[in-house]
Amino acid sequence: MKIARWTLASVAEPASVAEPVEASEGFVVDDRVVPFPQGVTVRSLLHGGLDAAAAVFDDRDESAAVPLADVRLLAPLVPASIRDFVAFEEHVEGVSASVDGKGGAVPEWYEAPTFYFTNPHTVRATGEVVPVPESQRLDFELELAAVIGGVAGSSGANLDADAAASHIFGYTVMNDWSARDLQAREMKVRLGPAKGKDFGITLGPWIVSTDELASYLDEDGFLAVRAEVFVNGALVGEDLVSNMGWPFGELIAYAARNSVVVPGDVLGSGTVGGGGCLGELWGRGSSIPPLQPGDEVRMVIEGVGEIVNVVGERVAAPPIPRARERSRARRR
Structure with missing residues (x-):
């Protein structure tokens, strides 16, 4: 199954993520989108879990289908939360070299x-x-990001790796946009990342259910799907997702450790190696420039799909004053 949200292509793109958009929700079948039955939403489908979703899919009404070319895809879900891991050793090595010149994890x-x-x-x-x-x-x-779904009889708390893996409803492509100069400043305070990441994450183009990727699982339980990123049409980075240090079940188990994961949570794999971000390439001596307004970034993950965005204009924000010196008095 492929789960998507969309609006008609004729509807104007919102000026900001805060602007509400009336979304249609349903399945992607070949080159069409098929709306869910009345009362079913992406949120309810995730809460119901894969078996319940499969029953809805089998009972779909294709008479209401619309050509995929006639719609504008929205983010495939409104996440309950987003956790982003750093699970690729090669990425850590390259970014570390970019930040402090030392490299290594x-x-x-x-x-x-x-x-x-x-x-x-x-x-x-x-x-x-x-x-x-x-x-x-x-x-x-x-x-690559995993999307959590419901599992009957499970609270999503303190899961072992096998139980955690059963909570994966499906996967989507993720671009964790990053302002490296802002990130570098704030992380010197030993907290973050925050504003260096706060402004945007792309998810899409849809959620692909776990069964569609089962053939890509290797003998160790890692997803051996190919991931590629292109800037202005040129291939910049490529890797296999199976190069991550932990499979998704173990990532989710760690997230649920003394905590809980719930339907609608999104868990990113972290940036793939092999040039999955410019920061890694800078750490390896590349002179490729930072992204500029007008640049196109296209990401493709085998078996899942592709997302394409254009970098917009830089948006000025109100200034923040420096911290004031204070007396540290303990009484008024």
């Missing part, structure tokens, strides 16, 4: 799959022009 990276929470309210769709901050080191990050 710190010993702590090997101990557990680290992640951060990012902004579910600035999710972009394929085809959108993405406004960006006043950054001079704008970057992309090519990732």
Whole structure:
């Protein structure tokens, strides 16, 4: 199954992610989109889990189908939360070299799959022009993301790896847009990333159910799908998702450790190696420039699909004053 959200192509693209859009939701079947039955939504389908979704798919009414070419795809879900991992050793090595010139992954990276929470309210769709901050080191990050669905009898808390894997409803392509200069400043405070990532994540073009990728699983349970990223038509990075240090079941188990994952959560793999972002390439001595307004970024993941965005104009934000010196008095 492929699950999507869309609006008619004739409807104007919203000026910002905060502007509401009336979305249609349903399945992608060949070159058509087929709306869900009345009352069914992406959210309800994820909560119901894969078996219930398959029953809805089998009972779909194709008389209401619309050509895919006649619609504008939206982000395939409104995430409950977004966790983004850093699961590729090659990416860590390259970015570390870019930041401090040392390269390599710190010993702590090997101990557990680290992640951060990012902004579910600035999710972009394929085809959108993405406004960006006043950054001079704008970057992309090519990732595969897992989407969590419901499992009968499970709360989603403290899962082992096998149970966690059963919570994966499907996968989508993810671009974690990054302003490297903003990120570098804030992470010196030993917190973040925050504003260096806060402005946009692309998810799409749809959610592909786990069964469609089952043939790509290798003997160790990793998804051996090919991932590629192109800037202005030129191939910049390529990797196999199976090069990640932990399979998705273990990422989700770690996320649920002393915590919980719920339907609608999105968990990014982290940036693939082999040039999955410019930061890694800069760390390896590449002179490829940062992204500029007007650049096109296209990401393709085998068996899932592709997302394409154009970098928009830099958007000035209100200034923030420096911290004030304070007396540190303990009484008024």
